[in-house]
Amino acid sequence: MRSMSKKLVYLTLCCLTLASCGQAASDSSSAPASSSPAASASGSASAAATGDANADEKIDLTFYYPISVGGPLTATIEQMTQEFTKQNPNITVKPVYTGSYADTAVKTQAGVQSKTPPDVAVLQSTELFSLLDMNAIVPLDDFIAQEGGASYLSDFYPAFLANSQTDGKTYSIPFQRSTIVLYYNKDKFKEAGLDPAKPPKTWQEMKDYAKKLTHDGTWGLEIPVTGFGYWMLQTFALQNGNNLMTQDGKKVMLDTPENVEGLQYWTDLSKTDKVMPEGATDWGTVPSDFLEGKTAMMYHTTGNLTNVKKNAKFDFGVSFLPANKTYGSPTGGGNFYIFKDIDPKKQEAAWKFVKFMTESERAAQWSIDTGYVAVKKSAYETERMKQYTAEFPAALVARDQLEYASAELSTHNNGKVMKTVNDQVQAALTGTLKPADALKKAQEEADRALAAFNK
C-alpha cells in the first residue's frame, strides 16, 4: 500500500515536470501569442510602455566579457546589466566574466563549435575575420537601420568603426576601446631641464629628450613588446603614413621602406642610443617601471590611464605619440558581437543590450571608470564627462588622437599573422635579425598564412 502511494507521487511529479517543460517550449515557440490581450495584460506596465509586441516574453541572454585592465570592473559590469533589466524587465542578462581577451576568444569559439555560443560577447575587435571564417556572427546592419542607419553610426568615432566593418557591412559595435598614448613623468622632465608642458612632438625630439632623461637607474623611454610587438610596430608604421594591412584583411604590407625605417628607429633607441632597455620589454612591467620612476616616458594603452592616475606619486603628463610624417596610433580593445545560431528574438534582445551599453551617458561613465576612450562623440558632450575632463584634461588626449588613429592589425588567419609580426619584431629588437631582414621574413610568412584567402 505504501509503495503504491509512493509510486503515485512519483508519477504525479513526472507528469508535472513534463507539463511544465511543454509549457515552456510552447511559450518560446509561439511568438505571436504574446501579442494576445491576455498575455500583454500579464506583462508589467513599464514593458508595455516600450510599445514592443514581444516585450513581456521572458528572454535570458548570456553575455561573455573579458577584462584586461586593473580595477574592480566586474562589479561595474554587473551593475550595468542590472540597470538594463530594470529598464527591460523581460530581458535578463547573465554576465559571465571570461578572463583575458584570449581566454574569452577560446571560450567563445568552443561554444560556437559545440553549437552553444553566447548570445552576445565582448571580444577583441581584431577577431572579426576569424569569427566570420567560422560563420559565428551576424551583421548588424538591419538593427542599425532601425536606429537610423548612417546617422546612428556617425556618432561613433570612425577610427573605432574601422575594425567593425568589412565588405560594406558592420559586424560589431565598439565598447572598450583605446589608443596608445605617451605617458611622461613631469618631475623627471624638470630635473633634466626640459619643459614639462612640452612633451616630444617628433621622432627626433623624442630621441633627444630620451637621451637627456636617461641616467643611472632611469631609462628615457620604454616601449612594451611581449604580446604587443605588432601593435607598437603599427604606431611607427602609421606615423610614417601607412597601416600594415588592407581593410578586407587579405593582404599585409610589412616590408615597406617606411616600416623598415620605423623599426630601425625603434631598435636604434636601445641598441645605438641606449635610451631604452634592450630586448623584449614586458607589457605588464612597463607601467610598474613608470610608476616606480624607472623610466621617464612610456608608450602604453590609454586603458591604463585611471590606473596610472591612481598610483603615480609624481606629476605626470599624457600626450600624442610623437610624429614623423604624421601623428598616428592604432586603436585597440573590444567590441560587442551578436551570435548567429541563436533565436532571432534573442538577437533582437542582444541588440537592445548592446545599444544600452553604448548609450552616451553610460559610455561616458565607463570611460571615467576605466580610462578607455568613450566610443561615441556625444559622450563627451555629457555633463559628467565635461566635469571630469575639466579637472583631468589628460583624459581627452586619446580621444583627440583618434583623428590620426587607424584600425588595429586585423586579417584573416589573424592569430598566425599577428604572431609572425610579433616574432620578427622581437628578432629585430633582440638583435637576431636586422630590421629590414626581419620585416622581409615577416612578410613572407604572413603571405603564406594568407595564401588560402587570396585564391
Add this chain to the structure above:
Amino acid sequence: MRWKTNVFAWLLLLPSLVFLFLFTFYPIAKTIRLSLYQADLATSKPLFVGVDNYVRLLDDSIFLKVLTNNLWFALGTVPASIALAMVMAVFVNKATRGIGLVRAAFFYPTVIPMIAAANIWLFIYTPEYGLLSRAVTALGASDMNWLGSPHTVMWALIVMMVWKEAGYFMIFYLAGLQNVSPDLYESAYVDGVSRWTIFRKITFPLLMPTTLFVAIVALTNSFKLVDHLMVMTKGGPDNASSLLLYYIYETAFSFWDQGVASALTVVMIGLLLLLSALQFFGLDKKVHYQ
C-alpha cells in the same frame, strides 16, 4: 564459477573504464583522426589530407625550434631537479632541530599555484629593480633583461623549474629513505665505511625505484610547462622560450588550426611514450627492488 568472478571484476572496473574511455582513449582516437584532416579557418569543413600535416611540421621552422628548446629544457631541468631533490631529502631526513621548518621551506614551492609562482619569478627577473638584477649589480656585474634576451631566457626558465620541482620530488625521496632499513646503515657504520661510500653503495642504489618514478614524472613535466610561459614570456623573444605544449596551445587556440594542433599533439604523445619506454626499460635493469 570462474566467469562469475570475472564478471564481478569487470563490473568493479567499469566506472573507471568508462571515464578512461571517455576522457583518455576517445579523445586520443579523435585527435589522431583529426590530425589527418586540414581543419583551419580557411576550410569550412575538415578536409582529409592524409599525413600532410605531419609533413608540413618538418618544414615548420618554429616547430623545429620549439622541439630543440624542449630537449634542452628537459636536459636542463630533469637531472638537476632530481639531484637537488635527492640532496635535500638526505639533508632533511636527519633528525635535527627545526627540521619541520626546513622541510616546509623546501616543500613550499610545490604548494603555491603555478600562476603565483610565475608572477613571483617575473619580478625576480625584472631588470633594474628585480631581485636578481639587484644581486648582480651589487656584485658589480652588468644588469641584464633576463627574460627579454634570447640568450638568457631559457636558463631563467630552467632555474625556476628546478626550484619549483625539486621540493616536490624531495617528498618521494623522503618516503624512499624512510623505507631503507636502518640495519644496513648500522652494519656499515660498525664496519667503519665512509659517509660518501654509504651514500654511493647503500642509499643511492636503494633509492633507484624512486628515481625511476621521479625521472619519468620530471620528464613529462618538462614537456607540460605552459602556464609559466603564458605569464612570463609568451614564448618570446622570437620563440626562444617556446615549448611544445605552448606551441600546441597557440596553434589550437590562437591560430585555430585544429589539424596541425592535433598532429603536434600526436607527435608529443609519441615522443613522451618513447622517452618513458626508454627510461623504463633502460633503467629498470639497474633498479633494486627490495
